[in-house]
């Protein structure tokens with residue numbers, strides 16, 4: 001039976017990407033060797049790394065604009081501290097929009113002063129704060145573009161005259177933005193780009209070199225850039241598979257093309273949530289994420305029936321995060337409109353049955 005994978009992460013990847021990745025594990029580039037047993041310094045793998053880096057810049061429309069790309073390890077969670085290590089000298093601003101922002105704030109506090117410029121904690125993060133004041137002279141402002149757990153997404157980004165840093169783990173390559181407004185973008189691969197094991201970091205070079213502290217080599221973006229993401233052995237499988245996903249996206253028409261599909265999927269699901277009296281959306285309407293839709297049943301007694309119907313239809317990964325409860329449908333790039341249609345059909349069938 002066809003599975004419809006709504007998992008929040010690790011997430012669905014295009015079937016052709018998984019097929020190609022599997023082939024490369026058996027025999028990479030016809031070498032008679034596996035991708036995961038050759039030297040990361042061999043030409044075959046160095047080409048993969050270079051291709052992955054240039055695809056990332058191309059998809060974000062950042063070519064020739066002073067940006068560099070890294071593929072690092074330790075997940076987005078390690079970037080929480082790497083960013084502070086490399087950029088936080090005195091004071092940084094953080095917008096607290098959920099679990100991941102809170103974790104980033106906790107790490108940054110080890111390195112300097114942190115101002116929470118705004119927070120939606122008062123409503124268990126079901127909205128994006130707006131109209132907040134931003135102090136002058138911050139070392140940087142940190143935002144989380146999409147809140148994977150609560151299902152909110154920043155639609156309008158603040159204008160600032162200091163570096164803008166953004167955790168785009170769960171909506172990278174999903175929508176068009178002027179990415180040149182950001183000075184550092186990072187994303188753990190396993191939400192919308194590849195398997196777990198690598199983190200994309202896109203840095204505008206001129207933000208580095210401004211802190212006075214000593215930075216350990218593995219934590220130092222300048223060191224990592226000097227070694228082209230190969231200061232130590234990179235996560236070869238995760239980088240290769242991410243490269244395949246980026247190629248898949250490029251062939252599809254890039255970010256503008258996928259944005260159109262992502263908007264259709266989100267519209268389809270949210271209109272069902274709004275029309276069907278058995279379901280309530282969690283996130284405030286204007287801040288709803290196109291990637292992660294959070295919703296609850298209005299009558300808990302229907303849970304068993306709904307869960308069984310989902311299971312029988314091959315729907316996977318719909319459980320909400322423990323901090324929100326209810327359901328979360330993650331509609332990352334590789335999830336088809338048809339899969340969302342299947343979920344919506346079940347939701348309306350539940351309404352007819354109930």
Ligand SMILES: *Cc1c(COP(=O)(O)O)cnc(C)c1O
Nearest residue numbers: 075076077100148167169170188
């Ligand atoms: C999942 C997630 C993270 C944490 O990623 P890891 O790679 O597991 O460290 C950070 N930020 C956001 C927005 C996420 O969705």
